[in-house]
Amino acid sequence: DAKTTQPNSMESNEEEPVHLPCNHSTISGTDYIHWYRQLPSQGPEYVIHGLTSNVNNRMASLAIAEDRKSSTLILHRATLRDAAVYYCILREGIQGAQKLVFGQGTRLTINP
Amino acid sequence: SQTIHQWPATLVQPVGSPLSLECTVEGTSNPNLYWYRQAAGRGLQLLFYSVGIGQISSEVPQNLSASRPQDRQFILSSKKLLLSDSGFYLCAWSWRSGANVLTFGAGSRLTVL
Numbered sequence: 001d002a003k004t005t006q007p008n009s010m011e012s013n014e015e016e017p018v019h020l021p022c023n024h025s026t027i028s029g030t031d032y033i034h035w036y037r038q039l040p041s042q043g044p045e046y047v048i049h050g051l052t053s054n055v056n057n058r059m060a061s062l063a064i065a066e067d068r069k070s071s072t073l074i075l076h077r078a079t080l081r082d083a084a085v086y087y088c089i090l091r092e093g094i095q096g097a098q099k100l101v102f103g104q105g106t107r108l109t110i111n112p
Numbered sequence: 113s114q115t116i117h118q119w120p121a122t123l124v125q126p127v128g129s130p131l132s133l134e135c136t137v138e139g140t141s142n143p144n145l146y147w148y149r150q151a152a153g154r155g156l157q158l159l160f161y162s163v164g165i166g167q168i169s170s171e172v173p174q175n176l177s178a179s180r181p182q183d184r185q186f187i188l189s190s191k192k193l194l195l196s197d198s199g200f201y202l203c204a205w206s207w208r209s210g211a212n213v214l215t216f217g218a219g220s221r222l223t224v225l
Contacts, residue, residue: 032211043202043216044156051211087156091212098144098212099169102156 004088009107012078020073020106022088027068032091034100035062035073037084044087044102047073083110114139118203118217125224131176131190133220135203138184143205144212145186147178150200162186163208198224 005023012018024033032051036044048055048062050071055062061074075082087105091098118135125131137143147159158171160178168178175194179187186203201220206212 034211034213036214041200041219043204043219044214046213046215049211049213098163098206099158099161099171100146100206100212100214101158101171102148104155 003101004090004103006086006088006103006106008104009109011109011111013111014080015077018075018078018082018108018110020075020086020088020108021070022072023070024088024090025069027090028092033062033064033068033071034089034091035060036087036089036102037082038087038105039084047086049091078108078110080110080112083108114205114215116203116205116215116217118220120220121218122221123223125193125222127195127224128192131188131193131197131222133188133201133203133222135186135188135217136184137205140205140207141183142208143184144208145180146204146206146214147186147188148202148204150202152199156202159188193224195224198222 032049034049035047037047038044048057048060050062050064063072085105085107087102089100089102091100115138144163146161148156149159150156162168162180165180176190203217204214206214
């Protein structure tokens with residue numbers, strides 16, 4: 001299985017940008033990069049995904065390296081509500097047999 | 113719009129008892145369906161995924177089984193629960209094509225005593 005590597009934890013201050021890194025050196029050409037986040041006692045929530053190009057949505061931006069072996073989730077202006085565990089995962093497999101395997105994620109702490 | 117329902121939300125079961133967790137999706141057809149488990153303080157472990165009725169892929173050998181009797185229904189079962197089966201069980205669905213973005217249910221918290 002293709003895998004992702006993330007730091008166990010990160011800390012940032014409110015209203016500052018946050019850059020969450022993810023390494024996926026074994027990514028294949030058809031693997032999408034997904035990011036989810038999980039608040040305590042809740043199911044994960046979709047944040048953003050991409051394949052090759054950088055992506056922006058109302059929650060975050062995703063910067064994908066040119067060789068696709070790493071990516072960075074960018075929260076432009078962190079709030080206390082952004083404190084969560086952030087998971088970077090790969091959508092693996094061929095059409096009709098896809099799966100998404102989560103790693104341990106990065107626990108993000110936001111200081112007021 | 114699509115919605116995912118998962119129940120029961122919480123249950124406490126004795127060791128050796130059976131288990132049935134149910135998940136249904138509304139507002140879509142032919143979804144991919146997934147069961148994940150999260151032990152206390154740990155990450156999410158993929159247990160089963162299904163790309164169609166009766167098609168179940170198991171990711172880890174364990175005391176659990178899954179079934180998909182209808183297109184939008186996914187059931188997680190056990191004949192005899194173990195203490196190690198305790199955890200937070202999450203059902204999710206995705207479109208079959210494209211990037212397969214996951215939408216999760218609210219989860220079922222199982223405590224085995």
